[in-house]
Amino acid sequence: MDLSYSPEEIAFRDEVRAFLDAKLPKEMSDVIRAGGELGKEGHDRWHAILNEQGWLAPNWPKEFGGAEWNAVQRHIFEEECAAAYAPRIVPFGLSMLAPVLQKFGSKEQQDHYLPRILSGEDWWCQGYSEPGAGSDLASLKTKAVRDGDHYIVNGQKTWTTLGQYANWIFCLVRTDPEAKQQEGISFLLIDMNTPGIEVRPIILLDGTHEVNEVWFTDVKVPVENLVGEENKGWTYAKYLLTHERTNIAGVGFSQAGLNAVKRMAKAEKHKGKPLIENPHFAARVAQVEIDLMAMSTTNLRIISKAAVGQAPGVEASMLKVKGTIIRQEINDLARRAAGPYAMPFASEAVEGDNMPVGPDYAGPVAAQYFNNRKLSIFGGSNEIQRGIIAKTMLAGG
Amino acid sequence: MNFDLTEERQMLQDTLRRFLRDRYTTETRNTIIDSEAGLSAEIWGELAELGVLGALFSEDQGGFGGAGFDIAVVFEELGRAGVVEPVLDTALICGGLLTELGDDDQRQLVEELIGGALHLALAHSEPGSRYDLDAVETQIVQNGSDIVLNGRKAVVVNAEAADHLIVSAREAGGLSLFVVPSGTAGVSLRGYPMLAGGRAAEVMLDDVQLPESARLGAGGRALSALEAVIARANVALAAEALGAMETATALTREYLLTRKQFGRPIGTFQALQHRMADLLIEMEQARSAVINAAGYLETDQRDKQIASARNLIGRAGRLVAEEAIQLHGGIAMTQEYELAHIAKRIVMTDHRFGDTDYHLERFIELSAA
Ligand SMILES: Cc1cc2nc3c(=O)[nH]c(=O)nc-3n(C[C@H](O)[C@H](O)[C@H](O)COP(=O)(O)OP(=O)(O)OC[C@H]3O[C@@H](n4cnc5c(N)ncnc54)[C@H](O)[C@@H]3O)c2cc1C
Ligand SMILES: Cc1cc2nc3c(=O)[nH]c(=O)nc-3n(C[C@H](O)[C@H](O)[C@H](O)COP(=O)(O)OP(=O)(O)OC[C@H]3O[C@@H](n4cnc5c(N)ncnc54)[C@H](O)[C@@H]3O)c2cc1C
Numbered sequence: 153m154d155l156s157y158s159p160e161e162i163a164f165r166d167e168v169r170a171f172l173d174a175k176l177p178k179e180m181s182d183v184i185r186a187g188g189e190l191g192k193e194g195h196d197r198w199h200a201i202l203n204e205q206g207w208l209a210p211n212w213p214k215e216f217g218g219a220e221w222n223a224v225q226r227h228i229f230e231e232e233c234a235a236a237y238a239p240r241i242v243p244f245g246l247s248m249l250a251p252v253l254q255k256f257g258s259k260e261q262q263d264h265y266l267p268r269i270l271s272g273e274d275w276w277c278q279g280y281s282e283p284g285a286g287s288d289l290a291s292l293k294t295k296a297v298r299d300g301d302h303y304i305v306n307g308q309k310t311w312t313t314l315g316q317y318a319n320w321i322f323c324l325v326r327t328d329p330e331a332k333q334q335e336g337i338s339f340l341l342i343d344m345n346t347p348g349i350e351v352r353p354i355i356l357l358d359g360t361h362e363v364n365e366v367w368f369t370d371v372k373v374p375v376e377n378l379v380g381e382e383n384k385g386w387t388y389a390k391y392l393l394t395h396e397r398t399n400i401a402g403v404g405f406s407q408a409g410l411n412a413v414k415r416m417a418k419a420e421k422h423k424g425k426p427l428i429e430n431p432h433f434a435a436r437v438a439q440v441e442i443d444l445m446a447m448s449t450t451n452l453r454i455i456s457k458a459a460v461g462q463a464p465g466v467e468a469s470m471l472k473v474k475g476t477i478i479r480q481e482i483n484d485l486a487r488r489a490a491g492p493y494a495m496p497f498a499s500e501a502v503e504g505d506n507m508p509v510g511p512d513y514a515g516p517v518a519a520q521y522f523n524n525r526k527l528s529i530f531g532g533s534n535e536i537q538r539g540i541i542a543k544t545m546l547a548g549g
Numbered sequence: 550m551n552f553d554l555t556e557e558r559q560m561l562q563d564t565l566r567r568f569l570r571d572r573y574t575t576e577t578r579n580t581i582i583d584s585e586a587g588l589s590a591e592i593w594g595e596l597a598e599l600g601v602l603g604a605l606f607s608e609d610q611g612g613f614g615g616a617g618f619d620i621a622v623v624f625e626e627l628g629r630a631g632v633v634e635p636v637l638d639t640a641l642i643c644g645g646l647l648t649e650l651g652d653d654d655q656r657q658l659v660e661e662l663i664g665g666a667l668h669l670a671l672a673h674s675e676p677g678s679r680y681d682l683d684a685v686e687t688q689i690v691q692n693g694s695d696i697v698l699n700g701r702k703a704v705v706v707n708a709e710a711a712d713h714l715i716v717s718a719r720e721a722g723g724l725s726l727f728v729v730p731s732g733t734a735g736v737s738l739r740g741y742p743m744l745a746g747g748r749a750a751e752v753m754l755d756d757v758q759l760p761e762s763a764r765l766g767a768g769g770r771a772l773s774a775l776e777a778v779i780a781r782a783n784v785a786l787a788a789e790a791l792g793a794m795e796t797a798t799a800l801t802r803e804y805l806l807t808r809k810q811f812g813r814p815i816g817t818f819q820a821l822q823h824r825m826a827d828l829l830i831e832m833e834q835a836r837s838a839v840i841n842a843a844g845y846l847e848t849d850q851r852d853k854q855i856a857s858a859r860n861l862i863g864r865a866g867r868l869v870a871e872e873a874i875q876l877h878g879g880i881a882m883t884q885e886y887e888l889a890h891i892a893k894r895i896v897m898t899d900h901r902f903g904d905t906d907y908h909l910e911r912f913i914e915l916s917a918a
Contacts, residue, residue, distance in 0.1 A: 357883065492704045497744045
């Protein structure tokens with residue numbers, strides 16, 4: 153057993169650091185460090201910088217223009233990016249749809265869509281969930297009826313993250329209403345500019361607009377936009393989910409969040425002393441840090457298995473549950489550290505050329521705490537993950 | 550032992566609950582939150598008319614209540630409906646300070662307040678004071694018969710709507726309070742909405758000149774009155790959180806019974822049933838904590854009981870808010886759904902007059918004494 157990175161891995165890490173040092177725009181990392189979000193333009197810009205470096209698609213095979221890094225390299229990259237407050241890479245095209253197209257898509261689809269994902273020409277969003285189909289995704293109802301060389305799509309998707317920026321959506325649709333639930337589903341690529349599509353914003357509890365409802369009324373979709381075979385969509389959807397769960401532990405995010413909490417707790421004074429010296433607060437911080445140290449190693453243990461080709465199974469679920477609990481706990485600590493200055497509504501108190509309200513770190517923390525309640529809900533809720541974990545032990549699964 | 554409400558309080562509770570259910574709908578409240586003022590003058594008038602403000606004062610103060618359980622009844626209902634109007638700041642805190650310390654003229658303001666004609670705000674916390682009541686750096690200098698104030702106050706809830714601010718400052722080694730009419734030269738505000746509704750402001754005090762008559766009570770001697778009033782505010786906050794927790798629990802119960810996934814109501818999954826059971830247990834504990842805080846308010850156990858209640862409510866409140874969101878799934882994350890606002894109210898009460906950790910430390914200190 154050797155807990156240190158190999159010389160090659162260290163060299164790789166140094167290369168990543170040097171790149172981030174040179175190429176990550178400071179005004180961008182400032183926004184992320186302050187808990188802000190980039191708009192579409194900001195995302196596009198970072199996307200282009202990574203693409204130029206050839207690092208935009210670490211998980212893609214070289215033949216499609218990817219970096220083909222192994223799991224340890226990807227982990228190092230993600231960790232360094234989080235530490236440098238680089239923007240999160242929007243995953244829908246790059247790490248969700250692309251692997252599906254690479255494995256199940258036609259040659260035409262691969263040739264057409266993959267380069268456009270890299271160039272940033274297309275912004276994809278994920279049309280899985282529906283109002284009645286959340287955890288029970290297979291009960292989805294959005295219908296696609298074959299009519300000559302088109303499908304006619306009717307229905308509603310919801311929780312579509314950043315759908316307001318997207319020009320394409322990959323959808324699960326029901327193509328055989330008679331078949332058993334999971335057998336009548338197809339995987340369809342839909343141009344958001346097709347007549348009959350309406351995107352309606354959903355405002356989340358912290359005032360942000362990051363998700364949407366997407367309505368389909370008699371939307372005509374060419375049959376060549378079907379991925380793989382009709383009614384086999386569930387297989388592709390499940391394959392996509394295994395990719396959705398990469399970097400699921402979010403160790404880098406947690407580490408950056410914990411560092412931020414410590415910085416805040418050094419600046420905040422409690423009875424004349426820094427809050428970090430308050431034994432109760434310090435104990436809470438220490439406990440999360442202890443959890444994070446262990447999870448970081450759990451994560452690496454699983455990653456190094458994956459690096460030699462063993463697919464993570466139930467471990468991904470474990471990382472999801474523990475990783476989200478730790479991140480949410482860190483968000484809670486940040487909220488507490490801010491004290492009364494957690495109360496202002498960030499987007500209006502922090503923004504504009506008005507006088508700032510409170511220390512700059514305090515503004516967004518309560519909003520982030522509430523927003524990150526989503527971590528344990530989406531991508532398969534923590535209850536669903538616990539169900540998966542238990543099943544492997546108890547039902548011989 | 551008798552844990553029933555008196556007839557008067559039962560009536561107050563019923564009336565207020567009915568009023569808020571009919572008048573203070575989610576839609577109405579969201580409109581109020583989005584408005585420039587951040588509060589509704591109309592609702593305020595109606596609350597005054599119902600006697601909600603009067604219930605927070607004793608008869609000799611011009612009200613008809615004023616005890617711990619009156620506070621608890623009123624604020625539990627306000628919490629249940631997620632009310633953002635500043636009953637706490639105008640009536641309980643500032644009204645309380647005026648009745649504790651005010652001379653005849655200053656007490657006149659209480660009458661106006663109870664009638665609904667007046668708004669007030671306590672400008673006490675400062676950028677570096679966190680939750681410590683005695684951490685005040687704002688200074689006065691005596692300039693002949695005038696007083697000159699300089700300093701900065703942080704997150705002053707209801708400052709923009711207030712007709713008068715009650716401002717704390719340091720003098721002669723102690724704490725003093727002053728009644729400062731809004732618009733007094735040298736007072737400037739930077740207002741903003743708060744995450745859980747309502748508005749607050751940073752208050753800048755630059756050479757604010759006040760007559761001697763602005764002083765509330767004796768110079769340098771205001772801390773113990775302030776502590777007494779903040780103790781009442783803590784009962785209110787605990788009760789408000791409890792009311793909000795009840796709404797969160799009720800909404801969750803309803804959702805578990807109606808939301809179907811995998812062909813059955815999600816409330817049939819034992820994993821969720823047990824979580825719900827834990828919420829119900831914590832709710833009962835929270836109710837007892839509020840009863841303790843309210844019931845011991847006028848005794849020498851006051852501070853310990855309050856620290857205990859706010860610590861417990863802080864923990865239980867976080868659990869209830871987070872679990873209610875989790876058990877709802879995505880829908881609870883949307884701004885327009887009732888629970889989102891209620892969950893924010895619960896969690897954000899923790900940022901007023903001491904959070905869970907602060908009250909834990911208070912409890913430890915008071916237990917050692
Ligand atoms: C911010 C945000 C962004 C999202 N982005 C996207 C996106 O881009 N694209 C997309 O398609 N979807 C997206 N989603 C949807 C997300 O995947 C769903 O919210 C998630 O699958 C849960 O579904 P639900 O919200 O309908 O909750 P429900 O499935 O109704 O669950 C409610 C509660 O019941 C529990 N539960 C359900 N079934 C069981 C069971 N069998 N056993 C025990 N407990 C159970 C759940 O864990 C939860 O606590 C997003 C959601 C959010 C909140
Ligand atoms: C110290 C001691 C003193 C006792 N004294 C007496 C006595 O004086 N007289 C007497 O008659 N009995 C007595 N008991 C027995 C006691 O009542 C039983 O132990 C108890 O009813 C649990 O039964 P069990 O031990 O068979 O566990 P089981 O019933 O086998 O339960 C095993 C586990 O499964 C869980 N479980 C079972 N059913 C469910 C379900 N439907 N849903 C979720 N979880 C479930 C249980 O909670 C437990 O965690 C005593 C037991 C102890 C340990």
